[in-house]
Amino acid sequence: MDNNSSIAPGDKARLPKTASRMKLTTVSCYRCRLAKAKCTGERPACTLCTARGLLCEYEVTREGVSRIQELQRQLGQANQELELLRWDLAVKTDVIQRFQTGSEQEAIHILARLRVGHSLEEIAAKPVKTGQAL
Ligand SMILES: [Zn+2]
Ligand SMILES: [Zn+2]
Numbered sequence: 001m002d003n004n005s006s007i008a009p010g011d012k013a014r015l016p017k018t019a020s021r022m023k024l025t026t027v028s029c030y031r032c033r034l035a036k037a038k039c040t041g042e043r044p045a046c047t048l049c050t051a052r053g054l055l056c057e058y059e060v061t062r063e064g065v066s067r068i069q070e071l072q073r074q075l076g077q078a079n080q081e082l083e084l085l086r087w088d089l090a091v092k093t094d095v096i097q098r099f100q101t102g103s104e105q106e107a108i109h110i111l112a113r114l115r116v117g118h119s120l121e122e123i124a125a126k127p128v129k130t131g132q133a134l
């Protein structure tokens with residue numbers, strides 16, 4: 001029996017646009033919510049809190065949450081960049097130290113590898129074996 005399915009396939013597109021206007025509900029402050037009181041919702045302090053001399057606090061709004069998430073994302077990115085820079089600096093310091101403390105032969109070898117286009121990372125990763133032919 002198919003009598004009940006009266007909606008034709010094309011009907012979906014013609015569904016009326018549902019009014020997606022956000023309801024402007026008054027957000028209760030923390031203390032009013034706890035007391036289940038009717039909060040007037042004023043910022044920074046609602047009338048009830050002001051009247052009682054209480055510190056009025058609101059929970060973080062949705063915009064506030066997304067702002068925090070955005071900041072956390074930026075912080076994560078900055079940390080990653082910092083990590084890369086730290087690594088880069090460590091590699092360079094390592095090569096410079098080998099120039100300073102290694103044998104002259106090693107320094108010449110490192111220099112030779114640098115000049116043929118070896119990256120500092122490669123040089124730092126593979127210690128120069130002294131006595132190796134250039
Ligand atoms: Zn309140
Ligand atoms: Zn309040």
